[in-house]
Amino acid sequence: MIKGVIEEAEAIDWYEQHKSVEKDEEAKSIMKNAQEEEFKHFAMDLEFLLRKKPKWRAIMQNVLFKEGDIVELGEAAEEKAD
Numbered sequence: 001m002i003k004g005v006i007e008e009a010e011a012i013d014w015y016e017q018h019k020s021v022e023k024d025e026e027a028k029s030i031m032k033n034a035q036e037e038e039f040k041h042f043a044m045d046l047e048f049l050l051r052k053k054p055k056w057r058a059i060m061q062n063v064l065f066k067e068g069d070i071v072e073l074g075e076a077a078e079e080k081a082d
């Protein structure tokens with residue numbers, strides 16, 4: 001499933017790059033829709049993985065959707081998880 005997360009992230013990136021150079025607005029809109037679908041896949045794969053990896057989940061719970069300095073949140077989350 002780690003590979004799945006990577007592949008979904010690569011798909012998101014592919015659409016990001018192609019959207020940035022696409023001139024046709026309708027094509028860009030279709031790519032945006034497809035990219036959002038890939039983001040959903042990324043989220044589902046990641047959630048599956050984190051259900052299997054409690055320590056990784058604990059770290060993410062202390063970093064994601066939090067206000068404040070991201071690096072400080074990461075350092076604190078790592079310490080809490082040890």
Ligand SMILES: [Fe+2]
Binds near residue numbers: 037038041
């Ligand atoms: Fe996908």
